Amino acid sequence: MRTLSLSTIFLAAVAVFHHSASAQSPPGFTPSTNASLPAKYNALPISPAGIHVPLNDTTSPPILTPPTMSSLIIMIDLDTPFGALNRSFAPFLHWIATPSNSSIVPYLPPAPPPGSPEHRFVLLCYKLPINESFSMPTGWEDYGVTMGGMNRSRFDVERFVEAAELGRLSAANWFTVVREAENGTVPAEFTSGESSGAAGLFDVWLVAIVVGSIVMLLAE
Ligand SMILES: *[C@@H]1O[C@H](CO)[C@@H](O)[C@H](O)[C@H]1NC(C)=O
Ligand SMILES: *[C@@H]1O[C@H](CO)[C@@H](O)[C@H](O)[C@H]1NC(C)=O
Numbered sequence: 001m002r003t004l005s006l007s008t009i010f011l012a013a014v015a016v017f018h019h020s021a022s023a024q025s026p027p028g029f030t031p032s033t034n035a036s037l038p039a040k041y042n043a044l045p046i047s048p049a050g051i052h053v054p055l056n057d058t059t060s061p062p063i064l065t066p067p068t069m070s071s072l073i074i075m076i077d078l079d080t081p082f083g084a085l086n087r088s089f090a091p092f093l094h095w096i097a098t099p100s101n102s103s104i105v106p107y108l109p110p111a112p113p114p115g116s117p118e119h120r121f122v123l124l125c126y127k128l129p130i131n132e133s134f135s136m137p138t139g140w141e142d143y144g145v146t147m148g149g150m151n152r153s154r155f156d157v158e159r160f161v162e163a164a165e166l167g168r169l170s171a172a173n174w175f176t177v178v179r180e181a182e183n184g185t186v187p188a189e190f191t192s193g194e195s196s197g198a199a200g201l202f203d204v205w206l207v208a209i210v211v212g213s214i215v216m217l218l219a220e
């Protein structure tokens, strides 16, 4: 997997950050927050939280605008095959990153198996102490390392947050992914969430993202 330049993942230039009126994580999931973590895959903003994202758009990590550059991002799949039978708690770890290290646990694109229902992916953002680099807490070092990088299942977020002393969730976002049929069609029952309501703040954020992208492209 190629190493992504950090500016393609985190937009530091313009951290326009807003609080949404509703929970930014899936219903029933904890931890939860109403603060949105602005994120987009290619040109598609993950807004409102919970929209469907085409599998093809998820090959590279999402572009994020965390509230501060001292942030830790965790991405998990709540519906791994183990979890699909028992949705209570079997998160699969897809990514742990900070703006200065995009691969504390390298990004693994969503890979729901053919025929499985839509998988819910959650992006969690925690504030880190300023200028402090992050490393995996004691007892968690093998996550994303052993089994050829595939030691990622049954990732207990709340226990991890406690072990890493991450404190309160500062922002979040979520989306769903399903494996399209080979002809590119998405099963009808998964297409309904795709329309996105453009609220005023969303427009501001989109402009900020575009400007930020241009700034970053020029800087590279
Ligand atoms: C999040 O939004 C919901 C719905 O508007 C509200 O009931 C709840 O109090 C909010 N939570 C926080 C922490 O602001
Ligand atoms: C699902 O798994 C959880 C945790 O292992 C367990 O507490 C719960 O009883 C299971 N539920 C079902 C329906 O199997």
Ligand SMILES: *[C@@H]1O[C@H](CO)[C@@H](O)[C@H](O)[C@H]1NC(C)=O
Residues within 6 Å of the ligand: 100, 101, 102, 103, 104, 105, 134, 135, 136
């Ligand atoms: C990123 O984190 C990983 C895992 O802790 C570490 O092996 C790697 O050296 C770090 N990379 C940078 C650029 O700090």
Ligand SMILES: *[C@@H]1O[C@H](CO)[C@@H](O)[C@H](O)[C@H]1NC(C)=O
Residues within 6 Å of the ligand: 130, 131
């Ligand atoms: C963080 O690092 C930057 C750049 O090295 C430095 O200018 C700043 O003072 C540091 N901030 C803190 C709170 O240590």
Ligand SMILES: *[C@@H]1O[C@H](CO)[C@@H](O)[C@H](O)[C@H]1NC(C)=O
Residues within 6 Å of the ligand: 139, 140, 141, 142, 143, 144, 146, 147, 151
């Ligand atoms: C996976 O990582 C965890 C946390 O570091 C570790 O306890 C466990 O032994 C690892 N499992 C394998 C099969 O490497």
Ligand SMILES: *[C@@H]1O[C@H](CO)[C@@H](O)[C@H](O)[C@H]1NC(C)=O
Residues within 6 Å of the ligand: 181, 182, 183, 184, 185
């Ligand atoms: C695409 O595949 C789906 C699922 O196999 C099938 O129901 C649908 O008819 C196909 N559409 C076209 C245009 O071939």
Ligand SMILES: *[C@@H]1O[C@H](CO)[C@@H](O)[C@H](O)[C@H]1NC(C)=O
Residues within 6 Å of the ligand: 056, 180, 183, 184, 185
């Ligand atoms: C995904 O991308 C690949 C390669 O660009 C393409 O062959 C395939 O048709 C795409 N599938 C969908 C569902 O868009």
